[in-house]
Amino acid sequence: MEPLPFARALTHCDRCAVRKSSLCNRVCVDLQEELSRLSHHRTYCLGETVLGEMEAISFVGIVVSGVLRMQKSLEDGRQQLVGLLFQSDFFGRVFGGLSAHAIEAASDVTLCCYERRAFERLTERFPELEHQLMLSTLDELDAARNWMLLLGCQTTPERVASFLLMLCRRTGTNQWTPGANLSIYVPISRRDMASYLGTTGETISRVIHEMSRKGIIKIRNSQHFEVLNMRQLVKMSAREDLSTGLSSSIRSIAL
Amino acid sequence: MEPLPFARALTHCDRCAVRKSSLCNRVCVDLQEELSRLSHHRTYCLGETVLGEMEAISFVGIVVSGVLRMQKSLEDGRQQLVGLLFQSDFFGRVFGGLSAHAIEAASDVTLCCYERRAFERLTERFPELEHQLMLSTLDELDAARNWMLLLGCQTTPERVASFLLMLCRRTGTNQWTPGANLSIYVPISRRDMASYLGTTGETISRVIHEMSRKGIIKIRNSQHFEVLNMRQLVKMSAREDLSTGLSSSIRSIAL
DNA sequence: TCATCTCATTGATAGGGATCAACGCCGCCG
DNA sequence: CGGCGGCGTTGATCCCTATCAATGAGATGA
Numbered sequence: 001m002e003p004l005p006f007a008r009a010l011t012h013c014d015r016c017a018v019r020k021s022s023l024c025n026r027v028c029v030d031l032q033e034e035l036s037r038l039s040h041h042r043t044y045c046l047g048e049t050v051l052g053e054m055e056a057i058s059f060v061g062i063v064v065s066g067v068l069r070m071q072k073s074l075e076d077g078r079q080q081l082v083g084l085l086f087q088s089d090f091f092g093r094v095f096g097g098l099s100a101h102a103i104e105a106a107s108d109v110t111l112c113c114y115e116r117r118a119f120e121r122l123t124e125r126f127p128e129l130e131h132q133l134m135l136s137t138l139d140e141l142d143a144a145r146n147w148m149l150l151l152g153c154q155t156t157p158e159r160v161a162s163f164l165l166m167l168c169r170r171t172g173t174n175q176w177t178p179g180a181n182l183s184i185y186v187p188i189s190r191r192d193m194a195s196y197l198g199t200t201g202e203t204i205s206r207v208i209h210e211m212s213r214k215g216i217i218k219i220r221n222s223q224h225f226e227v228l229n230m231r232q233l234v235k236m237s238a239r240e241d242l243s244t245g246l247s248s249s250i251r252s253i254a255l
Numbered sequence: 256m257e258p259l260p261f262a263r264a265l266t267h268c269d270r271c272a273v274r275k276s277s278l279c280n281r282v283c284v285d286l287q288e289e290l291s292r293l294s295h296h297r298t299y300c301l302g303e304t305v306l307g308e309m310e311a312i313s314f315v316g317i318v319v320s321g322v323l324r325m326q327k328s329l330e331d332g333r334q335q336l337v338g339l340l341f342q343s344d345f346f347g348r349v350f351g352g353l354s355a356h357a358i359e360a361a362s363d364v365t366l367c368c369y370e371r372r373a374f375e376r377l378t379e380r381f382p383e384l385e386h387q388l389m390l391s392t393l394d395e396l397d398a399a400r401n402w403m404l405l406l407g408c409q410t411t412p413e414r415v416a417s418f419l420l421m422l423c424r425r426t427g428t429n430q431w432t433p434g435a436n437l438s439i440y441v442p443i444s445r446r447d448m449a450s451y452l453g454t455t456g457e458t459i460s461r462v463i464h465e466m467s468r469k470g471i472i473k474i475r476n477s478q479h480f481e482v483l484n485m486r487q488l489v490k491m492s493a494r495e496d497l498s499t500g501l502s503s504s505i506r507s508i509a510l
Numbered sequence: 511t512c513a514t515c516t517c518a519t520t521g522a523t524a525g526g527g528a529t530c531a532a533c534g535c536c537g538c539c540g
Numbered sequence: 541c542g543g544c545g546g547c548g549t550t551g552a553t554c555c556c557t558a559t560c561a562a563t564g565a566g567a568t569g570a
Contacts, residue, residue, distance in 0.1 A: 070400075072400060072401070072403075072404045074404070074408070074409070074493055074494070075493065075494075075495055076493060078408045078409075079408070080403060080404040080407040080408050082400040082403045082404065083400070093393060094393075095389065095390055095393060096393060100397045100400065100401070101400060123386075127382035127385065130382065130385060130386060130389060131378075131385060133389065134350065134385060134388065134389050134392065135350055137389065137392050137393060137396060138348060138349075138350060138351060138392060140396055141392060141395055141396045141399060142355045144396060144399035144400055144403060145325075145327060145337040145338070145355065145356060145399055146327070146355070147403055148327075148335055148337045148399060148402055148403060148406060149327045149329070149335040149337065151403060151406035151407050151453060152335040152406050152450070152451075152452075152453035153329070153333045153334070153335050153450075153453060154329070154333075155526080155527095156526080156527070189547070189548090190547070190548060190549095191547080191548095195407070195408075196407075197407075198406060198407035198408060199527075199528085200527080200528060200529080201547085201548075201549095202527090202528080202529085202548090202549080202550085203526090203527060203528075204548095205548060205549055205550080206527090206549085206550080209549080209550090222547080222548060222549095238329055238330065238331060239329070239330075240330055410556080411556080411557070444517070444518090445517070445518060445519095446517080446518095454557075454558085455557080455558060455559080456517085456518075456519095457518090457519080457520085457557090457558080457559085458556095458557060458558075459518095460518060460519055460520080461519085461520080461557090464519080464520090477517080477518060477519095477565095477566095
């Protein structure tokens with residue numbers, strides 16, 4: 001296709017897989033160009049540490065593919081997974097000194113990175129960039145408090161069901177067609193699930209197999225499930241509100 | 256005292272008790288004047304609802320005196336306290352539709368309020384206002400994730416000790432003098448403490464009296480404690496990191 | 511002043527889930 | 541190909557803490 005008159009040169013960002021859904025797409029063209037100039041990709045393998053806990057934050061960025069996990073640990077080694085980051089999520093903390101949590105690759109990942117100080121300087125010139133960050137930070141805060149509700153007063157089966165619904169919302173809904181069963185890919189290990197849900201791998205395993213026995217899900221393998229009864233899954237989560245985030249066609253089979 | 260030549264007229268904000276420590280003091284004078292013009296005080300009595308869960312957010316603001324609690328609930332009535340707001344903390348969510356949690360008066364409170372839409376328009380004209388909000392939102396996010404760590408993988412005694420340390424940091428340190436014991440005022444009920452810590456009132460009570468038996472604290476009455484052994488309290492919390500927030504003189508007796 | 515109500519405390523009991531242990535499965539590598 | 545190590549599963553046991561119940565203490569109001 002011919003470039004339009006006065007069209008800008010294409011950047012590597014124009015071919016980016018997450019361009020449409022990420023922060024980059026919600027800012028003006030000038031800023032997109034600046035961001036493009038600043039950005040560079042990095043890749044990490046499953047298990048690698050992107051940013052250590054209590055480490056100086058030298059860069060921030062956006063997840064292009066794969067999954068990141070954020071985790072905190074106690075001095076004695078106990079760990080808590082405090083969040084997962086999927087495609088097009090922003091990672092790393094701006095305007096801060098040391099990272100309050102580690103960021104690790106929960107799968108092989110590709111990240112689009114910005115040197116932190118440069119990115120911060122950009123927010124000074126472009127308030128809309130800071131505004132977009134603000135919006136996503138507020139969403140993360142809501143999500144964190146939602147998780148506090150889960151950790152503070154829900155039972156383990158409820159937590160597992162809630163977690164699966166969260167996965168549906170964040171990753172699963174795109175490739176679903178009415179009539180078929182919704183399939184869920186769990187991108188993390190049992191150990192990580194347990195850490196995220198404040199329980200143990202053994203208990204997770206028991207609960208999942210119990211759900212399978214009840215016909216709520218089908219276990220294809222340890223990472224792939226199929227939802228057989230969405231209504232039951234939502235009921236089990238005790239979180240009608242979580243179904244709000246599902247696409248409407250999926251929600252329809254849940255209620 | 257004579258006003259300086261060209262000095263601006265004093266506003267009610269200049270006499271505000273939290274002026275020095277709040278967001279207002281960290282922005283330019285022009286913005287301070289705008290904020291002053293927009294602000295009005297409201298008072299609520301213990302137990303009153305400031306903003307309901309799932310309610311449209313019509314105003315935001317700053318806590319002048321007293322304590323607010325933020326809480327979320329499940330459909331079946333279970334509740335989780337997801338945060339406490341003290342003097343000079345910002346409350347309410349900007350750039351959002353419905354409130355994700357209720358905000359209630361945990362004591363009699365005085366709030367400095369801004370009509371939400373007007374406040375948001377102000378952030379468009381003054382990026383530094385949004386920046387200050389951004390900084391406090393990031394801090395809240397860190398705090399929320401810290402609490403996830405507590406709820407997800409700490410025992411009840413650890414949680415109670417951590418909670419008391421948090422209170423020391425947020426409220427207790429100002430009126431402490433070396434030599435005296437640090438006194439802690441607990442501004443919320445056992446039920447609220449329990450909800451904040453993901454446990455029950457009965458368990459809280461047992462743990463506190465056990466701490467008293469061990470000589471870590473002295474119970475003046477159900478709301479007032481005295482720290483007899485800060486080192487033990489920190490150890491009990493399993494959170495050396497929480498002592499970082501204490502003033503250095505207090506930290507010194509802890510380590 | 512006494513009745514009443516709420517909140518905190520204390521005791522007894524039961525249950526959910528952590529812990530410990532063993533086994534199966536699978537990918538990796540010598 | 542066979543040993544090995546990590547992960548997931550399953551079983552047995554124990555303990556922490558939720559729950560139920562009763563009492564005490566302080567506040568409120570008639």
